[in-house]
Amino acid sequence: MKENSLEKIEKIVSLCKRRGFIFPGSEIYGGLANSFDYGPLGVELKNNIKNLWWERFVHQRDDMVGIDAALIMNPKVWEASGHLKEFSDPLVECEKCKRRFRADHIDPDYEKTKKFNKSIKCPDCQGKLSEPRQFNLMLKTFLGVTEDSASTVYFRPETAQAMFVDFKNVLDTTRRKIPFGIAQIGKAFRNEVTPGNFIFRTREFEQMEIEYFIKAEDWEKVFETWQKEMWAWTTDELGIEKKNLHDCECLPENRAHYSKRTIDIEYDYPFGRSELYGLAYRTDFDLKNHFKEPPYEDVESGEKMYPHVVEPTFGVDRSVLAVLCDAYAEDGERVVLKLKPKLAPYKVAVFPLLKNKPELVEKAKEVFHDLKKNFVVAFDDRGNIGKRYYSQDEIGTPFCITIDFDTLKNDDVTVRDRDTMKQERIKIKDLPAFLDGKIK
Numbered sequence: 001m002k003e004n005s006l007e008k009i010e011k012i013v014s015l016c017k018r019r020g021f022i023f024p025g026s027e028i029y030g031g032l033a034n035s036f037d038y039g040p041l042g043v044e045l046k047n048n049i050k051n052l053w054w055e056r057f058v059h060q061r062d063d064m065v066g067i068d069a070a071l072i073m074n075p076k077v078w079e080a081s082g083h084l085k086e087f088s089d090p091l092v093e094c095e096k097c098k099r100r101f102r103a104d105h106i107d108p109d110y111e112k113t114k115k116f117n118k119s120i121k122c123p124d125c126q127g128k129l130s131e132p133r134q135f136n137l138m139l140k141t142f143l144g145v146t147e148d149s150a151s152t153v154y155f156r157p158e159t160a161q162a163m164f165v166d167f168k169n170v171l172d173t174t175r176r177k178i179p180f181g182i183a184q185i186g187k188a189f190r191n192e193v194t195p196g197n198f199i200f201r202t203r204e205f206e207q208m209e210i211e212y213f214i215k216a217e218d219w220e221k222v223f224e225t226w227q228k229e230m231w232a233w234t235t236d237e238l239g240i241e242k243k244n245l246h247d248c249e250c251l252p253e254n255r256a257h258y259s260k261r262t263i264d265i266e267y268d269y270p271f272g273r274s275e276l277y278g279l280a281y282r283t284d285f286d287l288k289n290h291f292k293e294p295p296y297e298d299v300e301s302g303e304k305m306y307p308h309v310v311e312p313t314f315g316v317d318r319s320v321l322a323v324l325c326d327a328y329a330e331d332g333e334r335v336v337l338k339l340k341p342k343l344a345p346y347k348v349a350v351f352p353l354l355k356n357k358p359e360l361v362e363k364a365k366e367v368f369h370d371l372k373k374n375f376v377v378a379f380d381d382r383g384n385i386g387k388r389y390y391s392q393d394e395i396g397t398p399f400c401i402t403i404d405f406d407t408l409k410n411d412d413v414t415v416r417d418r419d420t421m422k423q424e425r426i427k428i429k430d431l432p433a434f435l436d437g438k439i440k
């Protein structure tokens, strides 16, 4: 790992905390391992990503519908899906400090040999490590007033199963014909050992997921189409540079238990190349597990069948992290988040040139409230204009508007562009159209 790369992630973590993008979870109680809270700017960035995704993949398409299912489902779902049996990681435990580690994380050969190298000691205290044991990744809890086993339930480890379980209900209420997809955005939970790379892998995380139902013979073509769609989303909507993205074909031994083919789209994070998104061909594995009778009838032939499934999965938190890493830039003293305007938490900031001139402040407040009807807008009257520009650059605000004495005479303002740092005079009445044109 390069030293300056490590420095970069530290700078991003620090910016996120200082400016209110992402805080350590439960911080005043000493935190909770690998939990994070999105602050006032982080929630805007995250919502912008989710809304754009929904717009592109659900609203703009003719072949997609959405659902929003419960986080806790009947445990029989996880029995049928294979997660209770198969969804596990090999862990070794330190006999001295009792910490657990992923066998394949601390022994690079484990994945191939399936034999743990006994000479490896605990990375924390050098204690002796146990033989690897499979630990289920499902996050368990209890429903109802007693804590007996009859009420043991699990937080969903993926959003996908709801799209399979609700398949018939969606079909009956929407009269869809394959090929079509069901989309969902929501949280999922995995009780896993995490390497602690900021929000890269957390036990509670959010997914944007599509189950795309097709005829078996079409899977290769559909898989390729979705691979292109995922790239287009990442570069066109998120603005991530192509050179930082890579396709990685998963080897059979690394694929999930339900998958016949998986491609990871990887991103060059400051801490190394790792998974951003995943695309899997899940065959008819899931629908067959959940439905005794084929749930779909072909309209033309009347044939009853189990549709096959191609599944594009987009991690929300990883999208946020990749966007932040890709947008982060330093230009001398100036730190700039070069976010696409559509993703920026604030689209525009409004400043009165001087804080102690009531007529300027009043006019600035008027422009601010007017713009707020159509945009998310910041207001700042602290310090000098240069400092306010830098402050907005650091959180990615694409445009800053200054109200000065000429404004009071001519009803125009200075608009300053984050990326070019150029300034131009625009009439106040033309501002909404001007900003609309730049943002969309």
Ligand SMILES: [Zn+2]
Residues within 6 Å of the ligand: 094, 095, 096, 097, 098, 099, 122, 123, 124, 125, 126, 127
């Ligand atoms: Zn130890």
